[in-house]
Every structure is written in C-alpha cells, then in structure tokens.
Amino acid sequence: xxxxxxxxxxxxxxxxxxxxxxxxxxxxxxxxxxxxxxxxxxxxxxxxxxxxxxxxxxxxxxxxxxxxxxxxxxxxxxxxxxxxxxxxxxxxxxxxxxxxxxxxxxxxxxxxxxxxxxxxxxxxxxxxxxxxxxxxxxxxxxxxxxxxxxxxxxxxxxxxxxxxxxxxxxxxxxxxxxxxxxxxxxxxxxxxxxxxxxxxxxxxxxxxxxxxxxxxxxxxxxxxxxxxxxxxxxxxxxxxxxxxxxxxxxxxxxxxxxxxxxxxxxxxxxxxxxxxxxxxxxxxxxxxxxxxxxxxxxxxxxxxxxxxxxxxxxxxxxxxxxxxxxxxxxxxxxxxxxxxxxxxxxxxxxxxxxxxxxxxxxxxxxxxxxxxxxxxxxxxxx
Ligand code: ABU
Numbered sequence: 001x002x003x004x005x006x007x008x009x010x011x012x013x014x015x016x017x018x019x020x021x022x023x024x025x026x027x028x029x030x031x032x033x034x035x036x037x038x039x040x041x042x043x044x045x046x047x048x049x050x051x052x053x054x055x056x057x058x059x060x061x062x063x064x065x066x067x068x069x070x071x072x073x074x075x076x077x078x079x080x081x082x083x084x085x086x087x088x089x090x091x092x093x094x095x096x097x098x099x100x101x102x103x104x105x106x107x108x109x110x111x112x113x114x115x116x117x118x119x120x121x122x123x124x125x126x127x128x129x130x131x132x133x134x135x136x137x138x139x140x141x142x143x144x145x146x147x148x149x150x151x152x153x154x155x156x157x158x159x160x161x162x163x164x165x166x167x168x169x170x171x172x173x174x175x176x177x178x179x180x181x182x183x184x185x186x187x188x189x190x191x192x193x194x195x196x197x198x199x200x201x202x203x204x205x206x207x208x209x210x211x212x213x214x215x216x217x218x219x220x221x222x223x224x225x226x227x228x229x230x231x232x233x234x235x236x237x238x239x240x241x242x243x244x245x246x247x248x249x250x251x252x253x254x255x256x257x258x259x260x261x262x263x264x265x266x267x268x269x270x271x272x273x274x275x276x277x278x279x280x281x282x283x284x285x286x287x288x289x290x291x292x293x294x295x296x297x298x299x300x301x302x303x304x305x306x307x308x309x310x311x312x313x314x315x316x317x318x319x320x321x322x323x324x325x326x327x328x329x330x331x332x333x334x335x336x337x338x339x340x341x342x343x344x345x346x347x348x349x350x351x352x353x354x355x356x357x358x359x360x361x362x363x364x365x366x367x368x369x370x371x372x373x374x375x376x377x378x379x380x381x382x
Contacts, residue, residue, distance in 0.1 A: 033112030040173030114357035116366035203227030264323035295334035317360035
C-alpha cells in the first residue's frame with residue numbers, strides 16, 4: 001500500500017474517514033444562492049402539492065431574507081466548531097445568478113455553494129473535485145479553488161485532482177425517469193437505473209462515504225456506474241478499496257449521507273426505510289460492524305420547508321467532530337437520545353433554514369483535516 005503514515009510532515013490536508021478528531025473544515029455560504037433550475041437531471045418540486053397545481057417552481061435568486069437566515073445558521077455552526085477548537089474556512093462568494101451556456105446546454109441560473117460536501121472530497125492527502133451531475137452545479141467547484149490553491153501551494157504533499165467534467169448534454173440523462181410511477185420504480189428497483197445514463201463518468205462527492213482504506217459509493221441519481229468505476233481506477237492503485245453500495249428502497253437516491261452514516265469504528269447510523277442490499281450488508285457484518293436505526297425524523301416529508309428538495313432524512317445528516325462528539329439539528333430529540341445512549345456527546349444547533357439550500361450539517365461542510373491515519377476497518381476483506 002502506498003497510503004499511510006502522516007509522520008514527519010507538516011500536514012494541511014489529511015482526512016481518511018467521517019469521524020476522526022476534526023481539525024480543519026470548510027463551511028458553505030449562502031450568498032447569491034438561487035433556486036435550482038429545472039433540467040433533465042433535476043425536476044424540483046414545491047412541497048405543497050396544492051400550491052404546485054397553481055404555481056411552478058421558482059427560478060432566479062432566493063429572497064434576501066431566506067439567504068440571511070441560512071447564513072445566520074451557518075455562522076452558528078462556525079461558532080460551535082470554533083468553540084471546539086476546529087479551524088473553519090469559508091469558500092469565496094460566487095454569483096450563482098449568472099446563466100450558463102456551454103456547447104451542450106443552457107441554464108437560466110446556477111444553484112449555490114452551501115453544500116461543499118456534494119462537490120469536494122478529501123481522500124487522505126488528496127483533494128478531489130467531483131464531476132457533478134447537474135447543469136446548475138457545473139461550476140460549483142470554482143468558489144473552492146482559492147482554498148485548494150492555498151493548501152496545494154503551502155503543502156507539497158497535497159495531491160489535487162479534478163475528475164473529468166461530463167458534457168451534461170441531453171444524452172447524459174434519461175428524462176422519462178421523472179414520469180415513472182412509484183409502481184414502475186418499485187418494479188425496476190434492482191436495475192439501479194436513474195435519471196443519469198451510463199454514457200459518461202458521473203459522480204457527486206456526497207455519494208461517497210469514507211471508512212479509512214474502504215470507500216463506499218452509492219449508485220444514485222447523481223452517481224452512475226462509470227463514476228464508481230472512475231473512482232475505483234483512480235483510488236485502488238493508491239491502496240484504497242472502492243465498493244459500490246445500493247439502497248433499493250430509496251426511489252430517488254442522491255447522496256449517501258442521509259442513508260448510511262458511519263459514526264465511529266464499528267458503528268453506522270442507518271436509515272430504517274432504506275436498508276442496504278443484503279450482500280453489501282455482509283461486508284460490514286463480517287468485520288463486526290453494528291448498525292443502529294435512525295429514529296423517525298421530527299418532521300415528515302410534507303412538513304419540510306416549501307422549496308427544500310431533500311427528504312425528511314436530513315435528520316440523520318449529522319457532522320462528527322470526533323468519535324465521541326457529534327453535531328445534530330436541534331429539533332431531532334429522538335436522535336439525540338439514541339446517540340447519547342450510545343455514548344456520544346451531542347451538540348444541537350438550529351439548521352432548518354439551511355435545508356432548502358441542499359442539505360444539513362454534513363452536506364454543508366467539507367473536512368480538510370482530521371487526526372489519524374489510514375486504517376483498515378474491514379479485516380474480513382483481507
Ligand atoms: N443532499 C442530501 C439529500 C438526501 C436525501 O434527500 O435523502
């Protein structure tokens with residue numbers, strides 16, 4: 001294995017899993033956020049079905065008040081992290097109100113950079129910019145470039161990789177996906193064919209979950225099999241093992257961090273409505289991992305904010321600051337009780353105003369440095 005020791009170097013970028021002691025992190029920012037555009041890879045819907053009959057999903061910038069409220073909650077997360085000794089950095093402000101025209105597509109506006117987790121990922125000392133899967137998010141890596149240059153310029157051991165940008169042309173998408181009935185989805189649930197085709201390499205970073213040497217990648221509406229193949233060919237020569245994972249009861253899968261969330265070595269918080277495929281579960285069981293079911297969220301899907309496109313399971317989109325400490329959204333009292341029962345110190349903060357910007361606490365962050373090295377948590381695979 002070429003991956004490994006962090007001895008004898010001034011390390012700026014070092015993060016191998018989702019739970020080790022957090023030292024430095026990026027928190028997203030809501031300035032100039034827009035409503036996500038309707039496009040072949042995304043058909044955003046209003047939560048209120050009655051309202052949706054008379055009003056279409058808006059375009060253009062979000063209201064200043066909405067953006068300010070999200071920024072306030074993001075600032076609250078920054079304050080909490082800093083109070084725990086974590087260095088927090090922020091991306092540059094970028095004007096998402098700009099329309100885009102490339103040789104292959106046009107969109108009226110872009111989205112936002114509240115969720116660095118979707119775009120950027122750290123594998124040990126390597127920063128990878130994901131391909132992304134939606135047109136409105138094509139240039140979302142740009143607000144992070146200044147930070148990336150800073151890490152890359154200051155630490156010669158930092159490796160920086162931009163995954164191949166897809167065309168995002170019409171051929172990349174299967175638009176009839178959006179018209180499938182739930183019965184059709186159920187019937188085809190084992191095909192794992194979603195709104196993206198298999199024609200190009202596609203992945204969002206948030207479909208990856210890092211467990212040291214082992215990386216689990218969800219096949220989804222935002223990551224296809226070629227995307228997982230690219231990650232495999234890129235990471236496995238460096239000593240990682242990349243595994244595709246599937247949650248066949250999730251009819252609209254996008255991003256693994258509301259479905260399967262490792263909390264510390266040997267313990268995963270799992271979504272009771274989205275079990276992992278039995279043969280994939282075996283990988284965890286064989287190496288002694290325990291699963292705990294997340295309790296039902298305190299809001300059901302109809303009670304989520306009107307423009308929020310994520311599911312009620314943002315409840316389990318938690319951020320670990322160490323194997324003993326975790327930050328959750330303040331209303332999720334049943335989850336707090338469960339985590340405390342399992343020995344965690346739980347910090348709670350308000351974050352619901354961030355939800356319509358793409359996610360909760362894990363989504364809104366990108367960890368740069370955590371203590372610890374690459375470990376093998378799956379001895380049964382050796
Ligand atoms: N960006 C995370 C959304 C995942 C979910 O809606 O379940």
